[in-house]
Amino acid sequence: MHTKTLAELKTGLTNGEFSSVELTQHFLDRIKNLDSKYNCFISVTEEAALAQARQCDEHLAAGDAPVLCGLPIAHKDIFCTEGIRTSCGSRMLDNFVPPYNAGVVDKIAKAGMVVLGKTNMDEFAMGSSNETSYYGPVKNPWHTDCVPGGSSGGSAAAVAACLSPVATATDTGGSIRQPAALCGITGLKPTYGRVSRWGMIAFASSLDQGGPMARTAEDAAMLLNVMAGLDSRDSTSTEHEVPDYTATLNQGIAGLTIGIPTEYFDEGLNPATEQAVRNALSELEKQGARLKEITLPHSHLSVPAYYVIAPAEASANLSRFDGARYGYRCKDPVDLHDMYMRSRAEAFGDEVKRRILVGAYCLSAGYYDAYYNKAMQVRRLIKNDFESAFSEVDVIAGPTCPNPAFEFGAKGDNPVAMYLEDIYTIAANLAGLPAMSLPCGFVDQKPVGLQLIGQYFDEARMLNISHRYQLATDWHCQSPSDVS
Amino acid sequence: MTWETVIGLEVHTQLATQTKIFSGASTEFGAEPNTQACAIDLAMPGTLPVLNEEALRMAVMFGLAIDADIGKISAFERKNYFYPDLPKGYQTTQLEKPIVLGGHVDIELADGSTKTIRIHHAHLEEDAGKSLHEDFHGMSGIDLNRAGTPLIEIVSEPDMSNADEAVAFAKKLHAIVTSLEICDGIMAHGSMRFDVNVSVRQLGDELGTRTETKNLNSFRFMEKAIKKEVERQIDLIEDGGSVRQETRLYDGDTDIARSMRSKEEANDYRYFPCPDLLPIEIDQAYIDAIKASLPELPEARHQRFMEQYQLSSYDAGVLGDDAATAQYFETTADQCDDAKLAANWVSGELAAKLNSEDMPIQQSPVSAEQLAALITRISDKTISNKMAREVFDAIWQGEGEPDAIIEARGLKQVSNSGAIEVMVDEVIANSAKQVDNYRNADVAKRPKMLGYFVGQIMTASKGQANPQQVNKILLSKLNALL
Incomplete structure (x- = not known):
């Protein structure tokens, strides 16, 4: 049952092949049996899930079921869930139970999905390996010695190991696409503003965007259908109309122009990864797409610009965690300063502290122009690069990551080496463009991701291309050993 | 030596919106602590601000009333500092692109002439909560009811040269914002609070070093604080010292001023554009509609x-x-x-x-x-x-x-002249000695002597006789005896 796609499970539920309770119990059992090995979940909400599944079965029987009624899902622990601890992977929020739901959580509940639990993540979404989580690292289901990627490593590994058919995730610099690539699943970061950020704990507000993780493009489309849309509680969310992303999945791709950026195939790219990506591009060409070499001349500036802007925003976003109103407070503070200093020192991990320090520094008097302002100028140049590329091409394609999954600790001493894992993903966040990753091969039995970057609000086209690719290939059907 | 004083004001004006600037919580004054603070005001994780359009409209009204330019693109920034009454750890305010640019307020001076005080700008921002330092067994209490109340901070040019002008300016601002009904103007509730920047110089010299005295919440305290600060600065310089750039506090009740922090101790606020709020674009039609409806x-x-x-x-x-x-x-x-x-x-x-x-x-x-x-x-x-x-x-x-x-209370006044005449006659008849004195007195002294008779008549009428009529009748009767 767990190897079925979301689309197949929906059919099974509708046809009465199994009930939502059976389906939910099956996934809860898998989590119980296997998650000690992967550490995908921070919280499992067994009782609530089964209660919800029972209600869903009633709706299914009554014929008034909403669109994804009774289908299981897991939420990244960055999305606030009313009455359920929402930790953001941090000791700081280990005791935090929100009195409200994130916009995304509300929408998914309205669609009738059953929430299995909350998935592990890098602390405050800061990391590319899931090693910064207060709850310990997530293991890559393909190779438990290797990282699952980050920050949405728990969601990616849970979907890859079939502990949940789909999951929510967030992407600030690659946190959906990189773990999707490393775990061999399909993940999509929508256009900035497409999905509500209300109740999604902020890392870098101008870059953060929630999106779906699934095993297929079709499943991602089904989930994006219910996640996307205006939320009046988020001023940056957009009124732009939400299409039915499943409606155009089967369209032919003949005549589309796919841009191949020279800069994404430079010397930093693992040759075996490059080969897998090139093969995928050939498949698209075979289906009638035209490949066109393009250039994104400011690509090399995306990582440095990102590591100014994201920490700058984070340094302010994380100021609210001061021990005063909720979250961690140090024992017996002697005065206000002591409370601030020790609460934050004891509850934040090293990577979070590093980014707060970097961010505060970049915004300081005398450094603002040299760092923050300069980075914002670079951001504009990167956006311009894409705008001029999209005057010639319909979509851009390349690798999601330069390398397949690396071993735990491999980049532990070197934050910059870790940051460079996001070299191909960060630019889409800086420009606010939609981008996704889908499986396109293996290197040393580790999955490789193909990245597509679309024009603003062109998620449907990326999903269409991905779906056509998945109809012709079976990389997305392959599973790690525990699944079968 | 002739000293000249230079004064500029920053005026925090609470806007009279129903709800807060970035949340739907009520702004009403005087509720139980922390009953008017929602998840956004508490800066709960994942919450986001949405601008209250009413606050924007009120700020534009103010701008139009003082003949200022309205920023066609206005943007919010984050001002970062840690304090328990500031839940997010930053204040959402405006710096580079304020909503109101320039403008002026004209004040009337004691000699009847008019002086123009230029406004540098006015910006929208959120108020902080309140720290309560009493009754918590050595700890502080935080009331976040005020957190997120919309403010416009009105920043003047240093165009005032004494406390009287500063007070006249402050009162004029009070008159404008209450007339526009964008502020209730209730000083005791902190609806308007003044920061005064004061420096002194000898006539013709370059501007002196200024100090800022913060958070004065009455015209009288502001006047006293300015006078005291001017005196302090002049004394300091005349004694061979120099003024230190600093932020000061003044307690109006005790009339004591003290230094709060020096320039060196000042926060680096690390302002940057708030990514949660998109820049506001204001078109001319919006401005024209507000202009047409100004009270x-x-x-x-x-x-x-x-x-x-x-x-x-x-x-x-x-x-x-x-x-x-x-x-x-x-x-x-x-x-x-x-x-x-x-x-x-x-x-x-x-x-x-x-x-x-x-x-x-x-x-x-x-x-x-x-x-x-x-x-x-x-x-x-x-x-x-x-x-x-x-x-x-x-x-x-x-x-x-x-x-x-x-x-x-039986307070009806007796205006019936007949009744009053009877009482006057009675009093004159019973006061032979006083009547004699009156008759023999110098003409100039006589009016003063009327008091006795009036008093007697008022007593007789239990205070209900119309005094003007008593006077008139009494005078005519006494004069008839001359």
């Missing part, structure tokens, strides 16, 4: 009061500058049909009483309608001015409507 401004009302109610320029200022006072006066004057008397009562008896109780006119226990009814009884000579003060006090104490009080 009457203090200067226009001043003129109208002089013409419509025949008030002196001074009275028109006292009654017309503050919108709530103006409204109270107009209701009273229109209902009692005696504008002069209404003006005297509102600016005299009522103002004194409100002042002594530190109460805004909006909360006056005597309503404009009650005062009008009271004044009507003075005009129709039912009661004397003296009785009216007694009735006024009774209304203030909540004893009921004016007519009912007059009735209950």
Whole structure:
């Protein structure tokens, strides 16, 4: 049952092949049996899930079921869930139970999905390996010695190991696409503003965007259908109309122009990864797409610009965690300063502290122009690069990551080496463009991701291309050993 | 040595919106602590701000009222600092692109001339909560009801040269924002708070080093704080010292000022654009619509009061500058049909009483309608001015409507001249000695001697005789005896 796609499970539920309770119990059992090995979940909400599944079965029987009624899902622990601890992977929020739901959580509940639990993540979404989580690292289901990627490593590994058919995730610099690539699943970061950020704990507000993780493009489309849309509680969310992303999945791709950026195939790219990506591009060409070499001349500036802007925003976003109103407070503070200093020192991990320090520094008097302002100028140049590329091409394609999954600790001493894992993903966040990753091969039995970057609000086209690719290939059907 | 003072003001003005600037929580004053703070005001994780359009509209109204430019693109920034009454750890405010640019406010000086005070800009921002330092066993309490209340911070150019000008400017701003009804103007609630920047220099010199005294919440305290600070700076320099750039606090109750922090200790606020709020684009049609619906401004009302109610320029200022006072006066004057008397009562008896109780006119226990009814009884000579003060006090104490009080206390004035004549005759008959004295006295001394007779007559009438009639009749009868 767990190897079925979301689309197949929906059919099974509708046809009465199994009930939502059976389906939910099956996934809860898998989590119980296997998650000690992967550490995908921070919280499992067994009782609530089964209660919800029972209600869903009633709706299914009554014929008034909403669109994804009774289908299981897991939420990244960055999305606030009313009455359920929402930790953001941090000791700081280990005791935090929100009195409200994130916009995304509300929408998914309205669609009738059953929430299995909350998935592990890098602390405050800061990391590319899931090693910064207060709850310990997530293991890559393909190779438990290797990282699952980050920050949405728990969601990616849970979907890859079939502990949940789909999951929510967030992407600030690659946190959906990189773990999707490393775990061999399909993940999509929508256009900035497409999905509500209300109740999604902020890392870098101008870059953060929630999106779906699934095993297929079709499943991602089904989930994006219910996640996307205006939320009046988020001023940056957009009124732009939400299409039915499943409606155009089967369209032919003949005549589309796919841009191949020279800069994404430079010397930093693992040759075996490059080969897998090139093969995928050939498949698209075979289906009638035209490949066109393009250039994104400011690509090399995306990582440095990102590591100014994201920490700058984070340094302010994380100021609210001061021990005063909720979250961690140090024992017996002697005065206000002591409370601030020790609460934050004891509850934040090293990577979070590093980014707060970097961010505060970049915004300081005398450094603002040299760092923050300069980075914002670079951001504009990167956006311009894409705008001029999209005057010639319909979509851009390349690798999601330069390398397949690396071993735990491999980049532990070197934050910059870790940051460079996001070299191909960060630019889409800086420009606010939609981008996704889908499986396109293996290197040393580790999955490789193909990245597509679309024009603003062109998620449907990326999903269409991905779906056509998945109809012709079976990389997305392959599973790690525990699944079968 | 001739010293010159240079003063600039920053005025925090709470906007009279129903809800907060970035959340739907109520802004009403005086609720139980922390009952008007929602998840956004508490800066719970994942919450986001949405701008209250009403706050924006009010800021634009202010800009138009002072003849300023409205920023066509206005943006919010984050001002970062840690303090427990600032839940997010940053204040959402405006720096580079404020909503109101330039403009001016004209003040009237003591000599009757007019001085223009330029406004540098005014920006929208959120208020912080309050720290309560009493009653928590050595700890501090935090009340976040005020957190997120919309403010405009109005920043003047350093165009004022003494405390009187600063107070005139502050009062004029108060008149403008209350007339626009964008601020309730209640100083005791902190609806307007002043930061004063003061420096001194010898005539003709470059600007001196300034200090900033923060958070003054009354015109009187501001005046005292400025005078004290000017004196301190001059003394310091004359004693061979120099002024240190610093932020100062002034306690109006104790009249003690002290340094809060020096420039070196000042925060680096690390301002940057708030990524949660998109820049506001304001089009001309929006501005034009607001312009067309601006209410009457203090200067226009001043003129109208002089013409419509025949008030002196001074009275028109006292009654017309503050919108709530103006409204109270107009209701009273229109209902009692005696504008002069209404003006005297509102600016005299009522103002004194409100002042002594530190109460805004909006909360006056005597309503404009009650005062009008009271004044009507003075005009129709039912009661004397003296009785009216007694009735006024009774209304203030909540004893009921004016007519009912007059009735209950038996305060009807005797205006029947026949009855008064009888009383006058009686008193004259019983005061042979005093009548003799009066008759023999120098003409110039006689008026002073009337007091005795009037007193006797008022006692006989139990205070109910109309004093003007008593005087008139008494004088004619006494003079007939000469």
